[in-house]
Amino acid sequence: MSxxxxxxLTHTLPETWIxxxxxxxxxxxxxxxxxxxxxxxxxxxxxxxGLFCLLTIPVREALLxxxxxxxxxxxxxxxxxxxxxxTCTQRGIPVGNTPGVLTEGTADLTMALLLSVARNLxxxxxxxxxxxxxxxxxxxxxxxxLNGATLGIIGMGKIGQAVAQRARGFGMRIxxxxxxxxxxxxxxxxxxxELLQTSDFVSLHVPLTPQTRHLIDEKTLGxxxxxxxxxxxxxxxxxxxxxxxxxxxxxxxxGAGLDVTDPEPLPPDHPLYSLPNCLIVPHIGSATMNTxxxxxxLACENLLAGLENxxxxxxxxxxxxxA
Numbered sequence: 001m002s003x004x005x006x007x008x009l010t011h012t013l014p015e016t017w018i019x020x021x022x023x024x025x026x027x028x029x030x031x032x033x034x035x036x037x038x039x040x041x042x043x044x045x046x047x048x049x050g051l052f053c054l055l056t057i058p059v060r061e062a063l064l065x066x067x068x069x070x071x072x073x074x075x076x077x078x079x080x081x082x083x084x085x086x087t088c089t090q091r092g093i094p095v096g097n098t099p100g101v102l103t104e105g106t107a108d109l110t111m112a113l114l115l116s117v118a119r120n121l122x123x124x125x126x127x128x129x130x131x132x133x134x135x136x137x138x139x140x141x142x143x144x145x146l147n148g149a150t151l152g153i154i155g156m157g158k159i160g161q162a163v164a165q166r167a168r169g170f171g172m173r174i175x176x177x178x179x180x181x182x183x184x185x186x187x188x189x190x191x192x193x194e195l196l197q198t199s200d201f202v203s204l205h206v207p208l209t210p211q212t213r214h215l216i217d218e219k220t221l222g223x224x225x226x227x228x229x230x231x232x233x234x235x236x237x238x239x240x241x242x243x244x245x246x247x248x249x250x251x252x253x254x255g256a257g258l259d260v261t262d263p264e265p266l267p268p269d270h271p272l273y274s275l276p277n278c279l280i281v282p283h284i285g286s287a288t289m290n291t292x293x294x295x296x297x298l299a300c301e302n303l304l305a306g307l308e309n310x311x312x313x314x315x316x317x318x319x320x321x322x323a
Contacts (some may be wrong), residue, residue: 005307007050008041008260010034010057013284017296024304025050036205045070052076059083064091071304076299078102079235080316081208089317094301096312096322100158101294106285107162110233113257113306114151114201116279117229119143120255124291144200144227144254147171152199154192154215155206155234156182163203175199196223208235218243221252229255236262241272248275259285 004026009018012032021027028048030038035056045066051073053059059073061084073272074096075083088095117123124141127133151167153160156178157287164187175188192215196202202224206212216230217240224230230253232239241262247253255277261270265282272278286292302312311321 005049006044006301007052007307008037008044008048010041010053011052011215013296017293018299018300020300020304025307030135042066050074050295050307052303053300055079055082057082059088061087064088066231070308072096072303072312074299074303074306074312076295079207081235085317089320092320094306094312094318095316096299096306096314097316098295098298098302100316101298102267102286102291103158103162105288105291106159106233107166109259109281109285110159110163110203110205110231111166113231113233113259113279113281114203114229115146117231117255117257118146118278119202120242120277122279126276135278143228148173149200149314150175152176152190152195152202154178154195154202154204156180156185156187157205159233160203160205161185163205192220193223196220197225199228200225201229203231204234204238206234206238208237213237214243215239216240218246221247223234224253226251227254229253229257230264231257233259236260236264241266241270244278245275247273248272248278255279259283 005293006028007025008237009027011030011034028041028044030041037057041192047069048067048294049069049071053075055077059082064087070093072094073083076098078097078099080095080097083095085095110175120143149172150203151172151174153174153176156176166173175190175195177192178192179292181189215238221243244256248256248257257279261280266272266280272280286295298314302314305312
């Protein structure tokens with residue numbers, strides 16, 4: 001029987017990404033595409049001292065009660081809305097995340113979505129494949145210009161700022177709304193209502209909280225220009241999916257590009273898929289080889305620090321150490 005501490009790794013990851021764990025803990029690993037904790041892993045919760053998880057695994061009080069020896073939770077993500085952080089803090093469990101390393105990749109993907117919906121690429125590509133491309137058409141597949149257009153960024157954190165930096169290169173006017181004023185950026189800060197009313201593109205980069213859940217709903221979609229396009233590379237529930245479907249179907253806004261959805265994954269029969277002005281991709285904002293590897297390596301660093309009673313390099317509940 002191994003003397004190494006038991007760590008539950010909720011998903012199978014490439015061995016090179018988690019090489020730093022070799023010989024330092026006893027891993028119990030789940031399947032590649034888990035959306036819940038595998039039964040064989042749940043059975044090992046009573047002996048687990050570490051939990052390495054992804055966003056798809058809810059870590060709530062019921063799970064924590066089954067893991068009395070748990071000393072650290074390491075989430076391979078920037079967000080941590082899948083984790084009951086308050087209960088973790090009460091139990092003295094530090095929770096780690098992986099900020100910074102996915103900023104550039106997510107900003108790149110945001111611009112890819114923005115460009116795709118601006119130029120109607122999904123519909124144009126579909127028409128080409130299905131034989132509707134007969135000749136060069138002066139009035140065919142017309143999109144929107146980025147140069148001179150207004151990009152409204154909701155949430156001017158690291159990713160929002162990286163998107164702004166890229167958008168400048170396209171000649172866009174950038175405005176933002178954020179709880180914190182950022183004068184060093186030299187950008188115009190607006191209220192949410194003002195931003196929605198004046199922006200040609202709206203890009204979401206806020207965390208999911210009770211205050212931001214359904215921030216974009218029937219009312220706020222109604223404030224946007226009919227020619228505006230919405231981009232969400234943050235969290236799915238920030239947008240009311242049914243309200244977005246109605247707004248796109250009725251021409252209330254011109255288009256949307258979604259890297260995240262609610263629910264996630266979005267069922268294949270969801271009506272949003274039927275709309276030619278809605279581009280949906282499967283949560284791939286951080287999906288570059290370099291970014292995902294760095295995320296895993298940072299998650300390993302957090303995990304090992306917790307197992308060794310060291311402060312986590314990236315801890316979302318630092319108040320746990322005051323106890």
